[in-house]
Amino acid sequence: MAEARADDDVRAHPPEQTPEPTPARATARERREAWGYEEATAGRGPRAYRGLRAYQGVRVYFLIVGMWVRSTMAYRTSFVIMTLGNLVVTALDFAVIALMFSHVDVLGGFGLAEVTFLYGTSSTAFGITDLLFGSTERIGRRVRDGTMDTLLVRPVPVLAQVAADRFALRRMGRIVQGVVLLGWSLAHLDVDWTWDRVLLLPVMLVSGAAIFASLFVAGAAFQFWASDAAEVQSSFTYGGTTLLQYPPTVFTTEVLRAVVFVIPLAFVNWLPALHILDRPQPIGLPGWVGFGAPLVAVACCALAGLAWRAGLRAYRSTGS
């Protein structure tokens, strides 16, 4: 009951022990004053409110995730098969690259260990986001059939509900694959591990996951206007991660410019990874550009947050 305990902390005045249901009108009023995080943070400024709201969002996210995991377990065999299938598909995905290196030694100037490093970082960052936020791309369906309404009448952040919707544990497969490949590449890379490179590795993974998350959220927000745009979203998210699995040197400068300046996918792994691998940055970017990843991630998340709000306001529901 740890969670129930945590609730008590944020309540301004825990409700008095009411012995028996007294006339509900009075108690309803009492509780209204004691319950909400809006009330709990009254007079403590907007930061306290936002903090508590964020805490609520995370808490509700995991509550709903728990419900979905238990729902999934109602069909255990199906879950096992789906998970295995997922692992096989992601494994085959890398087999393409492994096959390529059985014929060539370098790809765009990058050796197998280096390409695997790119693949592993891209896959891990994306896998984390896909597990936690992947469901947001399903929002279009809820917008179309109007079940979005049921999420909007609850006193918890909608984004948390949408992200946790139909949470699929089987997506762990990609993280497993990414981490395994990343581990293998780290063992085979010839890198001078200075402190800045060591630091950049986890920073890159977290920032990369955040950039992907902002793409998921922005794409979900877009579906409030175009409820059938899930494919557009996938081309940036799933398409993006595939792109990042290959060395930047195999792409044209136009593509590189687009993923640096328009949709900053390059900050997910390319630019930080190039610093770790001690290679020059593409299209004349300065050597320190890889360290910009966290800043880019924060900016992306802020923009995605704004898009989400605008989308929510534009929600039109359905006729019935």
Place this chain on the structure above:
Amino acid sequence: MTADDAAFIEVDGVEKVFTVRRRAGWVRRERREVRAVDGISFRVPRGEMVGYIGPNGAGKSTTIKMLTGILVPSGGRLRVAGIDPAADRTRLARRMGVVFGQRTTLWWDLPLRDSYALVRRMYRIPDDRFRVNLERCVELLDLAELLEVPVRQLSLGQRMRGDIAAALLHDPEVLYLDEPTIGLDVISKAKVREFLREVNAEQGTTVLLTTHDLTDIEQLCRRVMVIDHGRVMYDGGLEGLHAVGESERTLVVDLERELPPITGIPGARTVRVEGPRQWLAFPATASAAPLVSAVAAAYPLVDLSVREPDIEDVIAKMYAERAG
């Protein structure tokens, strides 16, 4: 009663305009404005139970969605418990319960009890309140046998009862019901109505319900609002609806033998004759007593009965007049 209570729900000139884009040719799109809600105003005091009726597409659901904060109004002013729903949606959410007749909020693959446990944590309902409320719902809605059953195995009526319970566990001050009895059998309907009456009477919960089943309204609501084409056409008691709709009651008289149509009764006209039985129509607002004595004085009366006007006819008539 405070000012807040007298106008618990305040709706002032609220509008909702949707822009509909339609494909007209390959690339060209036509834009058209649809006024789903076209300047609605009303007030609901705390603790009242109001029926909200109208044909499909009249703007009922759109109004409810604006009241719950799901939709942002295009114009006008809207307050529920002093809160602007669209601006402060989550704050209001804790104080309201919503049941969409066609969409369940229960967890399909999990026992009913699990859905309630999630509600408890989402709304952060204190344990003692939750226990009391769940017990009450289980008793009144007859859910005891169903708590451990996965929702997918429940019948429509059982699921609806489950949904209504889920909307009431956090002691909402206002409850919105969108078609709560749709598709239910007679027994389930009766159970749901009974429960709603009880909640309204005991908890003082304000209830706003839309329905196509006028029996719901007749049995539950003293006040009814009729809406069509996004406007309020009628707002008042059920009886008043008859006056406005110029509906008629019918006096059915059985005479001793076949006679020509009854004439000379002030305020009534004979509408049908079938053997010794005759039907006399008179305004729903008038009393039947003088009529009966007038008929009895002039004709050999054997038996009689009075038929109340069918509210459905009244409303159909209102729509027809509006359209015409």
